[in-house]
Amino acid sequence: IIVGTALVVFISYGYIIITIVQMPSAESRYKAFSTCSSHMLAVSLFFGAVFFMYAQPGATSSPDRSNIISILYTVVIPMLNPFIYTLRNKDVK
Secondary structure: OHHHHHHHHHHHHHHHHHHHHOOOOHHHHHHHHHHHHHHHHHHHHHHHHHHHHHOOOOOOOOHHHHHHHHHHHHHHHHHHHHHHHHOOOOOOO
């Protein structure tokens, strides 16, 4: 389920990036990339932690590592989202 969901999301991001690159003006490309980059970063962090959690072999997993990673993608990454999305803000830049 995780691989299928991530595959659909990253394929759609691929189409978005292709569309942005084909835009005629540099200003519109910059604006589109600045809008999409924060969302791509947040989703990549989430899926990276989830893949690391669930794609590891059962023999090498430890409960301590599992607890740390689950805290990472359930608490830390959602707490980072407001900071990631404020990077788009002109006042923050």
